[in-house]
Amino acid sequence: MxxxxxxxxxxxxxxxxxxxxxxxxxxxxxxxxxxxxxxxxxxxxxxxxxxxxxxxxxxxxxxxxxxxxxxxxRLDFGRSYTYSVPVIDLVRERVMVSLPLALIALALSTAIALPVGIYSASRHGRMGDALAMSAAQFGVAVPNFWFALLLVYLFAVWLRWVPAGGFPGWSAGAGPALKALVLPAVALALPQAAILARVTRSALVEVLSEDFIRTARAKGLPWRAVLWRHALRNALIPVVTIMGLQFAFLLAGTVIIENVFYLPGLGRLVFQAITQRDLIVVESVVMLLVASVIAVNLIVDLSYALVDPRLRRGR
Structure with a gap:
């Protein structure tokens, strides 16, 4: 270990x-x-x-x-050429938008994808499997910025349930701030949920064909116990891998969504710095995002040891 x-x-x-x-x-x-x-x-x-x-x-x-x-x-990123303030101050302000957005989107993606993937795998080859995977394929094919524009038109312009863009800041209260992040989080989460659902289904279908699953069924274990207690845990490694990659993408790759919804996050900061040729901001923020991706992947690698006991035994 x-x-x-x-x-x-x-x-x-x-x-x-x-x-x-x-x-x-x-x-x-x-x-x-x-x-x-x-x-x-x-x-x-x-x-x-x-x-x-x-x-x-x-x-x-x-x-x-x-x-x-x-x-x-030393966490000293220098001073912005354009804003004439320390880059760390810009990062600290913007990360309070991007990080909650990524966490909410990942939570939504996981909450949607795992039940769909498990449902589809448990009905492999039947109508439920075909319908679930067709919906997942549609989610993969739809660009998230196009889906974001549809959400803005439906829930912000037509129904007027949520604001179309902008961020009031956490000082305005958790309610208004979270309300401003709902649509961007959904726009980010659904395409990622489609990918994660397909991975969950594929990994679970492969595990369900293993000999130890047939042995568990032959011993008289209920199907639900076999699925949740034996099959799902052995199928978690590729699922955890994709979840880690998705969180890294949601944190570092939200440039388009943040510009669609006018969110003052890290992605929009990088975009503005590139257009203004503010190299010190671009270098520092991109490096910070790269470090976050590497850190997330390291955490995912370490989580394998919790899922797979062979790694704890050094094999």
């Missing part, structure tokens, strides 16, 4: 280091001069050069990377 944990931890650290190099290198080769974009095309060469010196853009590339990476390790 300890060897398994150590291996996963070393892998996560190495992946994080390589990701930092890739993120820094990719953004450095993006065309355009941040100083020129900030000052405008009418700025003189002297003004541009002075701003480049203040921003550290004239330093050697390796020195800039080490300075940036060291700041990331």
């Amino acid at each position: 300890s060897a398994y944990l150590a291996k996963r931890l070393v892998t996560a650290i190495v992946t994080l280091a390589l990701a930092s190099v890739v993120v820094f290198a990719v953004l450095e080769v993006v065309p355009g001069d941040p100083a020129r974009l900030m000052l405008g095309m009418n700025a003189s060469a002297g003004q541009v050069e002075q701003l480049r010196s203040q921003m550290g853009l004239n330093d050697p590339l390796l020195l800039r990377y080490l300075h940036w990476a060291g700041g990331i390790l």
